Amino acid sequence: MAAAPADRIDALRALIRHHEERYYVHDAPEIADAEFDALVRELRDLESARPDLVTADSPTQRVSGRPAEGFATAEHLRPMLSLDNAYTDEELDAFDERVRKGLGTDGPTDGPVHYVAELKIDGLSIAVTYEDGVFSRGVTRGDGVFGEDVSSNVRTIQSIPLRLKSAPDGRLEVRGEIYLPRAAFERLNESREADAEPLFANPRNAAAGTLRNLDPSLVASRGLRAFFYHAVREEQVGSRESGVGSRGDDPDAPTDGLPSTQGALMEALAAWGLPVEKHWRHCEGIEAVKAFCASWAQTRQQLPFDTDGIVIKVDRREERRRLGFTSKFPRWATAYKFPAQQATTRLIRIDVQVGRTGAVTPLAVLAPVLLAGSTIQYATLHNEEEIRRKDIRPGDEVLLEKGGDVIPKIVMPILAHRPEGLPPFVMPAACPVCASTLERPEDEVVWRCPNPSCPARLRRSLEHFAGRRAMNIDGLGEALVDKLVALELVRDFADLYHLTVETLADLKFEAQPRTPKAAADAPARVLTPRRFGEKSAGALVAQIDNSRRNELWRLIFGLGVRHVGERGAQALAEAFGTMDVMAGATVEQLQAVPDIGPVVAASVRRFFDARETQRLIARLAAAGVHMGTPVAEGRGPRPLEGRSIVLTGTLSTMSRDEATERLTALGARVAGSVSKKTSLVIAGEDAGSKLIKARELGITVADEAALQRLLGDPSQWPSGNP
Numbered sequence: 001m002a003a004a005p006a007d008r009i010d011a012l013r014a015l016i017r018h019h020e021e022r023y024y025v026h027d028a029p030e031i032a033d034a035e036f037d038a039l040v041r042e043l044r045d046l047e048s049a050r051p052d053l054v055t056a057d058s059p060t061q062r063v064s065g066r067p068a069e070g071f072a073t074a075e076h077l078r079p080m081l082s083l084d085n086a087y088t089d090e091e092l093d094a095f096d097e098r099v100r101k102g103l104g105t106d107g108p109t110d111g112p113v114h115y116v117a118e119l120k121i122d123g124l125s126i127a128v129t130y131e132d133g134v135f136s137r138g139v140t141r142g143d144g145v146f147g148e149d150v151s152s153n154v155r156t157i158q159s160i161p162l163r164l165k166s167a168p169d170g171r172l173e174v175r176g177e178i179y180l181p182r183a184a185f186e187r188l189n190e191s192r193e194a195d196a197e198p199l200f201a202n203p204r205n206a207a208a209g210t211l212r213n214l215d216p217s218l219v220a221s222r223g224l225r226a227f228f229y230h231a232v233r234e235e236q237v238g239s240r241e242s243g244v245g246s247r248g249d250d251p252d253a254p255t256d257g258l259p260s261t262q263g264a265l266m267e268a269l270a271a272w273g274l275p276v277e278k279h280w281r282h283c284e285g286i287e288a289v290k291a292f293c294a295s296w297a298q299t300r301q302q303l304p305f306d307t308d309g310i311v312i313k314v315d316r317r318e319e320r321r322r323l324g325f326t327s328k329f330p331r332w333a334t335a336y337k338f339p340a341q342q343a344t345t346r347l348i349r350i351d352v353q354v355g356r357t358g359a360v361t362p363l364a365v366l367a368p369v370l371l372a373g374s375t376i377q378y379a380t381l382h383n384e385e386e387i388r389r390k391d392i393r394p395g396d397e398v399l400l401e402k403g404g405d406v407i408p409k410i411v412m413p414i415l416a417h418r419p420e421g422l423p424p425f426v427m428p429a430a431c432p433v434c435a436s437t438l439e440r441p442e443d444e445v446v447w448r449c450p451n452p453s454c455p456a457r458l459r460r461s462l463e464h465f466a467g468r469r470a471m472n473i474d475g476l477g478e479a480l481v482d483k484l485v486a487l488e489l490v491r492d493f494a495d496l497y498h499l500t501v502e503t504l505a506d507l508k509f510e511a512q513p514r515t516p517k518a519a520a521d522a523p524a525r526v527l528t529p530r531r532f533g534e535k536s537a538g539a540l541v542a543q544i545d546n547s548r549r550n551e552l553w554r555l556i557f558g559l560g561v562r563h564v565g566e567r568g569a570q571a572l573a574e575a576f577g578t579m580d581v582m583a584g585a586t587v588e589q590l591q592a593v594p595d596i597g598p599v600v601a602a603s604v605r606r607f608f609d610a611r612e613t614q615r616l617i618a619r620l621a622a623a624g625v626h627m628g629t630p631v632a633e634g635r636g637p638r639p640l641e642g643r644s645i646v647l648t649g650t651l652s653t654m655s656r657d658e659a660t661e662r663l664t665a666l667g668a669r670v671a672g673s674v675s676k677k678t679s680l681v682i683a684g685e686d687a688g689s690k691l692i693k694a695r696e697l698g699i700t701v702a703d704e705a706a707l708q709r710l711l712g713d714p715s716q717w718p719s720g721n722p
Ligand code: IVH
Pocket: 081, 082, 083, 118, 119, 120, 121, 122, 123, 124, 125, 176, 177, 229, 230, 243, 311, 330, 333, 335
């Protein structure tokens, strides 16, 4: 029996509040945007049928979002409104109809409405204020009336000018979207994975998390960007209109001095030096708008950033003024949302994979299906808990979605199609690779294989050890690692250093069909095994040999000590100089190292206390792997001891790595971000946020020539800003 409207309304409100909090406050949504929008729509529909049940605190009665704690609250010059949504061509037609009616141009002989269509950037709205062309503050949307003052973070975003090239006098507020380009998002998640930190679900969440971080130097390092599309300015004559309304006898002469059409505003924003997304178009009539939407629904995947739709705006401000606003939205604009990229397919089975730390994660194996241009065969199912919550069972038909356009996820099973008596998924009790009984600490959701020599853990550990960011052994890919482990040619990292050209050259690989189509065709073709060969073997042995001379931090990171990421490994190497000294350090000594907290220190101590570790390190040393240079000996005088130096921008006479190495050799600590403790900032070409931060903190800034002088004669410490 269907729930009574009042009950359903209550249930929807509770659900929406819950998901709003996940999204806006914690930046950790549990459902796709389309699912959330559907809940809001259902509530709005029920409320419009039963206005007597509408309450002031219903989620439909406010703009959305709320300020998080930690930043000062700031009031917007005018409320920052959101947009109504359209999901189909019919809804676009209905929008156009409302606009034409509102303007009184809905007769058969009236011409089409002039629209501007822009990409809807999937980021966070921001309002940036300039006073006489100089940046004065950046505020998030918050609840639309009050936002968070995130100026210190916005200042670090390089594409937001601190001074406009030209702009109207007085106070100007420009509005736009802050986003994280996909490439920067992928880099960020890669490094978080290496540091064993939780991953961001998509670029939008990463941008939101970053913008609200309380450390501006961290924000500066993440590569946020912005696009602007709107401007607000105080009017000379009082006006009741919000946004860009104009007053006076001549409707084409707005009193705020801003351009009289959206198209001209976009051009003006760009001329002032602000970043403007360049694919916007004039569209004469709704048919042109629909064609624009349809074409971007296909091509948006090629953009370097995420878009979730198209924003359609009436071009002329005079027409906007006549259309006005509802209580929540402008009547002159709407957001067309791209259809969610969904498909259904059969879940063949759920496999479990064992990672380098022993974490066992389920993997959905799917009947191949085409989704947003690629064939999908696998989807991640983060843990057992998620499978249970969504009630996903092997054999189900499932709805797949490319959320944030990265890894596809299973939204839900299609219950109506579930075969009768389909049993639920049961997590295996034993490791699928080494058969050890899996363990799960009470407060964790992840099951682990406890066996440190589990071949699956060994395979993933070897891949990590050889990785670009660790020992950087090019050519030691997944297939080769699998083979070496399966043949027991490699049982630990040290075995790699005993591989010979002869052994490697003779390895044979079954040719793998590369695509599902090739796999389907495979029986028709004979796939002959491929020999690794002398040439590849020789190249790999040379790569392995080279890695013997790597800097110590690469080895420390490659060993895969729990909680020790790349940065931690660098700090440890710098502090202790050699593996021996580090292995002998007490928890207190470890914790005294910058960036090393109690959890990491305890983990490092535990690692070195293990008998297997001691054996492994001894075997690596015997194989000639560099174990570091003592901090106290083997180095010249250390005249820069105790100084903390930050490098920024591009150097022309040496690489940053070389500069770091030479400064470190003189005893300096080369840090990644500017703080009060920084002694000197060396700024090369195109230095950005770190330079700004240094100036703000009054830290001495030197150029490359001064760096050269310093390296030649460390007593030449630069004084004051050159
Ligand atoms: S116009 C009153 N233009 O989408 C006019 N918004 O769903 C308000 N957005 O709150 C916005 N790209 O955060 C506009 N080209 C664009 C946009 C855009 C992204 C965001 C913005 C807005 C939300 C509405």
